[in-house]
Amino acid sequence: MTPAFEALQKELKRLPGVGFRSAERMAIHLLLEKPEAAKRLSDAILSASERVRSCSTCGNVCEEERCSICEDVRREESGSLCVVEHVSDLMAIEKSGAYRGRYHVLHGKLSPINGVGPESLNLAGLAGRVKAESVTEVILALPNDVEGEATCHYLTELVESDSVEVSRIGFGLPSGASVLYADSGTLKSALDARQRY
Amino acid sequence: MRFKTVAVSNYRNIKFARLDVDADRVFFLGRNGQGKTNLLEATGYVTSLRAFRARENETLLGPESPQAEILFEMEHEEYDEVEARVRIKKKGKEVYLDREPVRRASDFVGRFPAVMLSSEDLSIVRGSPGGRRRFIDTFLCGIDRDYYVALQRYQKCIQERNALLKKGAAANLMKPFEVQMVQPCLEVIRKREKVIGELGGMASRFYEMLSGSAEEIGMSYKPNASPEDEDAYWALLERNRRRDEIMHSTSKGPHRDDFELSLNGRPAADFASDGQQRSIALSLAFATIAYWRERFGVCPVLLIDDVLGELDPMRRQRFWNALDGGIQLIATGTELPDAASGKEWRVYEVEKGEFKPSAP
Ligand SMILES: [Zn+2]
Numbered sequence: 001m002t003p004a005f006e007a008l009q010k011e012l013k014r015l016p017g018v019g020f021r022s023a024e025r026m027a028i029h030l031l032l033e034k035p036e037a038a039k040r041l042s043d044a045i046l047s048a049s050e051r052v053r054s055c056s057t058c059g060n061v062c063e064e065e066r067c068s069i070c071e072d073v074r075r076e077e078s079g080s081l082c083v084v085e086h087v088s089d090l091m092a093i094e095k096s097g098a099y100r101g102r103y104h105v106l107h108g109k110l111s112p113i114n115g116v117g118p119e120s121l122n123l124a125g126l127a128g129r130v131k132a133e134s135v136t137e138v139i140l141a142l143p144n145d146v147e148g149e150a151t152c153h154y155l156t157e158l159v160e161s162d163s164v165e166v167s168r169i170g171f172g173l174p175s176g177a178s179v180l181y182a183d184s185g186t187l188k189s190a191l192d193a194r195q196r197y
Numbered sequence: 198m199r200f201k202t203v204a205v206s207n208y209r210n211i212k213f214a215r216l217d218v219d220a221d222r223v224f225f226l227g228r229n230g231q232g233k234t235n236l237l238e239a240t241g242y243v244t245s246l247r248a249f250r251a252r253e254n255e256t257l258l259g260p261e262s263p264q265a266e267i268l269f270e271m272e273h274e275e276y277d278e279v280e281a282r283v284r285i286k287k288k289g290k291e292v293y294l295d296r297e298p299v300r301r302a303s304d305f306v307g308r309f310p311a312v313m314l315s316s317e318d319l320s321i322v323r324g325s326p327g328g329r330r331r332f333i334d335t336f337l338c339g340i341d342r343d344y345y346v347a348l349q350r351y352q353k354c355i356q357e358r359n360a361l362l363k364k365g366a367a368a369n370l371m372k373p374f375e376v377q378m379v380q381p382c383l384e385v386i387r388k389r390e391k392v393i394g395e396l397g398g399m400a401s402r403f404y405e406m407l408s409g410s411a412e413e414i415g416m417s418y419k420p421n422a423s424p425e426d427e428d429a430y431w432a433l434l435e436r437n438r439r440r441d442e443i444m445h446s447t448s449k450g451p452h453r454d455d456f457e458l459s460l461n462g463r464p465a466a467d468f469a470s471d472g473q474q475r476s477i478a479l480s481l482a483f484a485t486i487a488y489w490r491e492r493f494g495v496c497p498v499l500l501i502d503d504v505l506g507e508l509d510p511m512r513r514q515r516f517w518n519a520l521d522g523g524i525q526l527i528a529t530g531t532e533l534p535d536a537a538s539g540k541e542w543r544v545y546e547v548e549k550g551e552f553k554p555s556a557p
Contacts, residue, residue, distance in 0.1 A: 157372075
């Protein structure tokens with residue numbers, strides 16, 4: 001291998017979900033098999049990284065100061081603000097069409113062992129938004145692992161008040177699943193999140 | 198249950214091995230450092246999805262390999278013929294049961310019991326509290342999925358809290374993790390207490406058979422702290438907060454638990470001879486097997502790492518007499534087991550991570 005090849009492979013390997021072998025495959029593909037793809041890819045990366053940025057209000061991807069969701073006044077009507085860990089979570093919820101309020105993307109969750117504290121999360125504007133946008137309900141759509149739970153607890157302390165209710169999305173059975181095959185953790189969450197029929 | 202085939206790839210020093218182990222007695226023979234314990238460890242992985250000698254996944258992966266894989270073909274009292282496959286990666290693992298992905302580790306843990314007996318287990322009486330905790334946790338994680346989940350949550354919270362203590366973090370950052378410690382902590386303590394009592398009683402049944410003298414084994418829980426309810430646990434945390442802040446770690450809780458073994462009411466670590474201590478350790482292994490059979494109707498496989506040679510001839514003979522013929526036994530050692538074992542062994546010779554069937 002040459003130094004330039006190795007430099008590219010090293011950078012590719014830094015990307016999420018890419019291991020040593022896939023980085024090698026990608027580098028061979030881009031440099032030897034499809035050299036024209038390398039140009040297109042690098043142009044796309046450059047142009048996207050110049051234009052795309054994080055919405056100054058919610059942290060979603062956008063090309064202006066604020067994203068299309070934040071610009072949409074109808075989104076304010078519901079009075080709800082949904083807090084997610086990653087932009088990909090926001091996209092998944094949008095795709096489901098089940099929610100028409102606004103979002104706030106943290107870009108992570110509290111994890112002291114990984115050096116992630118409140119200062120590394122997109123938290124600075126959150127409390128201000130809740131007041132300024134007359135939010136009545138904050139919906140926490142964060143994972144139910146230890147770090148996700150801790151983040152929920154921290155956020156509740158931060159935003160809950162007489163006029164703001166904090167709720168948590170339920171963790172229950174996937175649709176179509178049978179009670180018989182669910183593990184006890186899932187069953188417990190499903191029972192905790194039961195609703196009046 | 199019983200293993201019929203065990204295959205591994207890129208597991209520690211073993212590039213690839215696929216062994217037919219469909220026999221009552223299987224032996225991996227070889228000098229130290231050749232890989233026989235590695236394969237035994239991989240075999241035991243099926244029980245709690247943990248390796249008995251490792252904390253981090255990464256140490257299990259072969260050189261320059263992004264993942265290790267273990268395949269088990271088994272015969273099981275409840276599931277009949279079944280195939281399990283585990284893919285271990287640097288971060289996390291994937292588990293497949295009869296080619297269907299298993300979504301959560303906790304759904305899988307404990308279905309396929311194997312009981313491990315290593316030299317560390319043989320010195321459990323006098324060994325470190327950490328060794329005794331590992332023994333009781335391995336057993337409990339196998340028999341109780343809720344315990345497995347609670348223990349993982351508790352340990353994770355302790356790690357996060359300790360990281361915060363090191364940084365001198367404020368109380369409002371500590372609290373989100375502390376609130377999650379309370380329930381798992383109480384559950385871990387309650388379940389350890391119960392099972393330690395039960396295992397102690399069962400171990401006594403085997404001690405006479407294994408040692409030749411009728412003495413009573415006792416196992417008593419020595420909790421580092423024993424809060425009875427949530428309020429008591431919060432009070433405990435508050436009482437030690439200042440000290441924790443200075444020490445940069447959480448000083449009180451089940452992560453510092455221990456239990457004590459006794460012989461006729463006297464602490465075995467101080468009063469029992471070496472031989473007696475070994476018989477106690479063997480009795481404990483037999484007790485865990487009996488527990489599985491009596492409570493769950495599944496007979497575990499016994500995995501013995503380099504321990505048979507450490508027993509004197511008399512104790513070895515008693516060991517063979519006490520061992521039920523229906524149990525599959527997979528053992529490692531530098532020398533073949535003696536004729537006293539009373540059964541035919543299927544032997545594999547191990548050298549530099551390669552396994553070859555030994556000519557009869
Ligand atoms: Zn936005």
